[in-house]
Amino acid sequence: MKKRPNRSWAALLTPLALAALGAALLYSPSGTFVPASSPAALPASTDNWGLSFQTEGACPVGNATAEQLAQYDAYFLGDTTQKVIYLTFDCGYENGYTEQILDALKKHQAPAAFFVVGNMIETAPDIIRRMAEEGHIVGNHTFHHPDMSKISDQAAFKKELDDLAALYKETTGRDLPNYYRPPQGKYNEENLKQAQALGYKTVLWSLAYVDWYVDNQPTAEQAYAKLLPRIHDGAVVLLHSTSRTNAEILDDLLTRWEDMGYTFASLDQLPPCGGA
Secondary structure, three states: OOOOOOOOHHHHOOHHHHHHHHHHEEEEOOOEEEEOOOOOOOOOOOEEOOEEOOOOOOOOEEOOOHHHHHOOOEEOEOOOOOOEEEEEEEEOOOOOOHHHHHHHHHHHOOOEEEEEOHHHHHHOHHHHHHHHHOOOEEEEOOOOOOOHHHOOOHHHHHHHHHHHHHHHHHHHOOOOOOEEOOHHHEEOHHHHHHHHHOOOEEEOOOEOOOOOOOOOOOOHHHHHHHHOOOOOOOEEEEEEOOOHHHHHHHHHHHHHHHHOOOEEOOHHHOOOOOOO
């Protein structure tokens, strides 16, 4: 299903203004900004996952720490002692680029995780089957892509995940791996507990960029300007499979990261929570 652009005030800022604000703001791929001074404690109310990149090549600072997330089997970083990258893609719908992305991953023998919603499985079952057959993880991005932070009822929360898992099983004959990513990065502490109670690991991210506006795609140069200097050990990279730019640059991007000494790992190779 196609995500509606988030037309927040941040989307109206000029690139120069954004650059000036960069040191003082946390950015999240839902298109919202929160102050860098926001408390790192997990909020009891709705929050958007956000990151602050303070030093080139270093792990960013999240609005919750790895240790705070670990108590709920949640991650935003992998093994930070190794030059390893965990590739993840959010798949709201098929926009004609996923197979090109899969081709690049196959060329580099790079495992990835694809967080899918119900519409993606319903409309592109052959691509979903290809993901599984080529050894990639297919993760749970919920069936309808709602704001899960507004769902406090455990039964309703469970239904969003169970319906997606059942459709995946019906389509592939396989059980859906127990990895969950909250739509738009919107979550709260209760959500993390709900997912954990269902046996899921919640996977956030430590590197992303604005790649989801299909009618306003970044150039390759703009993508590289974000993805190359900000890469770091143990990075969980979030890209959108609906992005034309991502499909066009992925082969070269993976080569550049490899030239920097990085290898690619599956989410199944994540260290125990709090172990990195």
